Amino acid sequence: MTAALTRNDFGIETAIGILKQQFGERLQTGLSVREQHGHTTTWIENQPPDAVVFARSRDEVAAIVNVCATHKVPIIAFGTGTSLEGHVNAAAGGICIDVSQMDKIVAVHTEDLDCVVQPGVTRKQLNEYLRDQGLFFPIDPGANASLGGMAATRASGTNAVRYGTMKDCILSLEAVLPSGQVIRTGQRARKSSAGYDLTRLLIGSEGTLGIITEMTIRLHGIPEAMSSATCSFPSVEAACNAVIATIQMGVPVARIELLDALQVKACNAYSKLNLPETPLLLLEFHGSDAGVAEQAKTFGEIARDVGGTGFAWTTSPEERTKLWQARHDVYWAALAYRPGAEVVATDVCVPISRLAECVTKAQAKTDELGLVAPIVGHVGDGNFHTSLLVMKDDPDEMARGRAYVSWLNQTAIAMEGTCTGEHGIGQGKRAYLEAELGASTDVMRAIKVAIDPDNIMNPGKIF
Amino acid sequence: MTAALTRNDFGIETAIGILKQQFGERLQTGLSVREQHGHTTTWIENQPPDAVVFARSRDEVAAIVNVCATHKVPIIAFGTGTSLEGHVNAAAGGICIDVSQMDKIVAVHTEDLDCVVQPGVTRKQLNEYLRDQGLFFPIDPGANASLGGMAATRASGTNAVRYGTMKDCILSLEAVLPSGQVIRTGQRARKSSAGYDLTRLLIGSEGTLGIITEMTIRLHGIPEAMSSATCSFPSVEAACNAVIATIQMGVPVARIELLDALQVKACNAYSKLNLPETPLLLLEFHGSDAGVAEQAKTFGEIARDVGGTGFAWTTSPEERTKLWQARHDVYWAALAYRPGAEVVATDVCVPISRLAECVTKAQAKTDELGLVAPIVGHVGDGNFHTSLLVMKDDPDEMARGRAYVSWLNQTAIAMEGTCTGEHGIGQGKRAYLEAELGASTDVMRAIKVAIDPDNIMNPGKIF
Numbered sequence: 065m066t067a068a069l070t071r072n073d074f075g076i077e078t079a080i081g082i083l084k085q086q087f088g089e090r091l092q093t094g095l096s097v098r099e100q101h102g103h104t105t106t107w108i109e110n111q112p113p114d115a116v117v118f119a120r121s122r123d124e125v126a127a128i129v130n131v132c133a134t135h136k137v138p139i140i141a142f143g144t145g146t147s148l149e150g151h152v153n154a155a156a157g158g159i160c161i162d163v164s165q166m167d168k169i170v171a172v173h174t175e176d177l178d179c180v181v182q183p184g185v186t187r188k189q190l191n192e193y194l195r196d197q198g199l200f201f202p203i204d205p206g207a208n209a210s211l212g213g214m215a216a217t218r219a220s221g222t223n224a225v226r227y228g229t230m231k232d233c234i235l236s237l238e239a240v241l242p243s244g245q246v247i248r249t250g251q252r253a254r255k256s257s258a259g260y261d262l263t264r265l266l267i268g269s270e271g272t273l274g275i276i277t278e279m280t281i282r283l284h285g286i287p288e289a290m291s292s293a294t295c296s297f298p299s300v301e302a303a304c305n306a307v308i309a310t311i312q313m314g315v316p317v318a319r320i321e322l323l324d325a326l327q328v329k330a331c332n333a334y335s336k337l338n339l340p341e342t343p344l345l346l347l348e349f350h351g352s353d354a355g356v357a358e359q360a361k362t363f364g365e366i367a368r369d370v371g372g373t374g375f376a377w378t379t380s381p382e383e384r385t386k387l388w389q390a391r392h393d394v395y396w397a398a399l400a401y402r403p404g405a406e407v408v409a410t411d412v413c414v415p416i417s418r419l420a421e422c423v424t425k426a427q428a429k430t431d432e433l434g435l436v437a438p439i440v441g442h443v444g445d446g447n448f449h450t451s452l453l454v455m456k457d458d459p460d461e462m463a464r465g466r467a468y469v470s471w472l473n474q475t476a477i478a479m480e481g482t483c484t485g486e487h488g489i490g491q492g493k494r495a496y497l498e499a500e501l502g503a504s505t506d507v508m509r510a511i512k513v514a515i516d517p518d519n520i521m522n523p524g525k526i527f
Numbered sequence: 528m529t530a531a532l533t534r535n536d537f538g539i540e541t542a543i544g545i546l547k548q549q550f551g552e553r554l555q556t557g558l559s560v561r562e563q564h565g566h567t568t569t570w571i572e573n574q575p576p577d578a579v580v581f582a583r584s585r586d587e588v589a590a591i592v593n594v595c596a597t598h599k600v601p602i603i604a605f606g607t608g609t610s611l612e613g614h615v616n617a618a619a620g621g622i623c624i625d626v627s628q629m630d631k632i633v634a635v636h637t638e639d640l641d642c643v644v645q646p647g648v649t650r651k652q653l654n655e656y657l658r659d660q661g662l663f664f665p666i667d668p669g670a671n672a673s674l675g676g677m678a679a680t681r682a683s684g685t686n687a688v689r690y691g692t693m694k695d696c697i698l699s700l701e702a703v704l705p706s707g708q709v710i711r712t713g714q715r716a717r718k719s720s721a722g723y724d725l726t727r728l729l730i731g732s733e734g735t736l737g738i739i740t741e742m743t744i745r746l747h748g749i750p751e752a753m754s755s756a757t758c759s760f761p762s763v764e765a766a767c768n769a770v771i772a773t774i775q776m777g778v779p780v781a782r783i784e785l786l787d788a789l790q791v792k793a794c795n796a797y798s799k800l801n802l803p804e805t806p807l808l809l810l811e812f813h814g815s816d817a818g819v820a821e822q823a824k825t826f827g828e829i830a831r832d833v834g835g836t837g838f839a840w841t842t843s844p845e846e847r848t849k850l851w852q853a854r855h856d857v858y859w860a861a862l863a864y865r866p867g868a869e870v871v872a873t874d875v876c877v878p879i880s881r882l883a884e885c886v887t888k889a890q891a892k893t894d895e896l897g898l899v900a901p902i903v904g905h906v907g908d909g910n911f912h913t914s915l916l917v918m919k920d921d922p923d924e925m926a927r928g929r930a931y932v933s934w935l936n937q938t939a940i941a942m943e944g945t946c947t948g949e950h951g952i953g954q955g956k957r958a959y960l961e962a963e964l965g966a967s968t969d970v971m972r973a974i975k976v977a978i979d980p981d982n983i984m985n986p987g988k989i990f
Binding site for chain 2: 173174175176177178198217218219220224228229231232241245246247248249250251252253254255256257258259260261262264265267268269273284285287288308311312313314316351352354355358362411413414415416417445446447476477480481482483484485486487488489493496497500501502503504505506507508510511513514515526
């Protein structure tokens with residue numbers, strides 16, 4: 065399946081003809097719509113599908129899949145298009161199923177702390193809806209992604225250190241398989257030992273095994289109190305040591321984020337802040353009033369022990385927003401730091417005992433290669449992103465950028481880490497999967513063939 | 528694969544001959560050893576394997592699997608034999624691989640809060656080893672099970688409400704596949720989006736897809752403080768309402784267990800206690816000194832609001848042991864309550880909004896059927912066990928017992944629950960899997976065939 069993919073032109077034309085009859089104006093073939101449904105973030109080239117169908121129900125998704133299965137036509141599911149590794153590219157053409165109109169919140173079960181949603185619901189939409197009921201959905205990847213897409217890529221983000229990743233937040237899924245068959249992978253109990261864990265198999269399968277059409281999601285009560293803290297450190301190593309001690313002491317931090325000195329500099333310029341231009345940790349604590357105060361105090365002591373300075377914490381929402389401003393704006397701050405550049409994000413994740421070493425080596429490597437590359441990290445999990453600021457029209461710089469990405473992925477894997485903590489493999493990281501997981505990739509391929517023998521679901525991804 | 532299994536007598540004899548040469552006295556064919564390696568808990572008949580091999584390394588496991596694969600001989604992995612659903616029975620004969628001598632703790636990474644263990648390490652052995660380092664492994668299914676067996680059945684227990692199940696505690700696995708190939712499903716990073724989640728696919732696969740030979744396990748710091756509490760309630764419904772409110776308010780209870788009135792009565796008699804013979808909740812809180820005091824206070828207020836009485840809590844280890852004595856001894860108390868009886872355990876799990884209804888109906892059903900059946904539950908997860916106290920030599924009572932189990936599993940499934948929260952399907956619950964998961968079972972079968980085309984790994988289980 066890593067062989068070059070060939071287009072099935074006749075099948076694609078036939079499928080489009082059939083689907084046009086059923087979907088009318090909800091099937092689009094104009095170039096701009098198609099290009100919007102290919103990869104639109106930088107680095108990986110846009111590969112538009114041949115048509116985009118806007119589905120409104122599970123049965124419509126199944127109908128589209130049935131047509132595509134009959135004619136052996138590729139199917140690519142699309143939520144909001146915020147993926148970073150080319151997941152929505154139509155590598156061999158085919159039909160894109162846009163599920164953004166499947167955006168119903170089907171049920172909220174407050175007593176059970178769960179809800180049932182369609183895949184096009186975005187995380188912000190869900191949290192708006194839940195707020196009045198005192199509940200929230202914790203996973204925050206930054207972008208206002210669709211929940212279906214977040215499930216498909218096993219997304220996480222800043223809250224994962226406390227609340228886990230998408231694999232921990234989904235109780236069960238409904239999906240349309242490549243055969244057109246609809247399955248539900250579990251009931252609504254909070255745990256089960258009934259058979260193979262198909263829920264977790266579909267989470268992170270990147271649309272290659274089935275199209276998610278409904279999800280039952282675990283929720284949390286909005287904490288009584290939230291507080292935020294910031295602290296500067298003399299080195300990445302000192303900051304990482306504070307992280308390790310915090311986690312080891314069992315402080316249940318909700319967020320613990322690292323900005324390196326370059327990222328702080330970019331944020332100072334963009335957000336008009338006066339932070340010391342040294343590594344910075346930003347934290348958030350969730351709990352009772354007394355609990356968040358205690359957590360902040362404990363962290364403050366740990367930070368001071370390893371040389372942290374300027375420790376500040378607050379529970380005021382306005383103050384919290386101000387403290388977190390630097391983190392929220394890192395992307396725009398990075399872009400503004402080098403006008404004209406685009407961001408290419410890396411996504412390695414290593415055991416936290418290796419994190420300081422990995423970040424420090426990454427900084428040295430970008431210096432050596434003459435790249436401008438601020439770093440932010442979900443350091444409680446050992447996950448960090450280098451934001452490579454590259455000029456796309458400079459082939460030499462692009463080559464150095466690619467060399468860095470390759471070096472970093474291999475370095476992380478050699479440190480018992482992964483090339484992707486939360487973005488997925490897609491097209492961009494296929495070259496590293498086997499280095500990371502060896503013979504396990506053969507098992508993945510065998511599962512792919514068993515479930516999708518004609519390779520119609522998102523071909524050219526993962527493998 | 529639900530068809531009757533046939534024995535491959537010639538293949539089995541050949542494989543035993545070859546393995547005897549390699550393993551000598553570590554291959555046993557005596558009846559008593561073989562019977563010890565079949566199902567030894569009640570209800571399901573013992574089906575001994577043809578031979579038991581005591582393996583000492585991954586390479587030995589792979590060698591045994593290779594011989595069995597060549598001669599198409601069933602292989603059953605065995606840890607401590609504490610499974611409750613016939614998982615270790617040799618339904619079509621074959622070779623049992625006993626991994627209890629693979630009991631090395633390979634590495635402990637204190638900074639990363641993880642460790643690497645062989646599958647024969649038991650949970651108590653691991654916690655003994657970790658204690659001096661201030662770390663612990665939280666999953667507690669009651670029995671001192673092997674960690675390999677706990678992974679294979681996706682076990683959990685009393686702490687799952689706070690710390691999750693085996694699926695949440697394992698970072699990666701090494702396993703020998705039916706082909707003899709060895710895979711490692713992940714690296715040591717705390718999260719990853721690299722390809723299909725084979726870790727979770729193997730967890731709960733009950734030895735039907737591979738033999739686990741090593742695991743990387745997440746650990747937790749031993750909390751600064753632990754406290755315990757008990758409270759009596761006028762009804763199961765009142766107790767369940769207290770549970771729902773506690774979870775909704777985000778009180779991070781480490782354990783919250785229900786004993787019904789009959790179980791309390793049995794415990795009073797067995798453990799010489801004087802608890803009111805009404806439904807009882809037992810709780811454990813983990814955190815800082817101030818945190819556990821606050822959690823207990825919050826729970827006490829919730830309990831009083833719904834009619835709870837006799838609320839007591841303590842942080843003293845001796846007092847904690849005394850409060851939990853009733854819970855620790857439920858099995859023996861139940862057996863003593865009806866001398867001569869054996870326990871058959873059920874394992875349904877429902878959304879907690881349905882828990883009171885399910886428990887109450889279960890009590891009415893056992894009354895109606897004239898069965899003696901105390902109930903204990905991990906109620907924070909909606910999971911409870913009826914301990915049917917049956918006389919195995921009374922066919923009429925056994926028939927009523929079977930009728931109850933069937934009724935209960937179907938009732939839980941109809942309440943959007945599962946027939947097994949933590950014990951697995953094994954042989955005992957195969958009849959309910961399809962009712963619970965429908966067409967998902969076809970996908971499971973397709974995966975089984977793709978990975979184990981000759982059906983040599985634990986045949987006759989799950990499907």
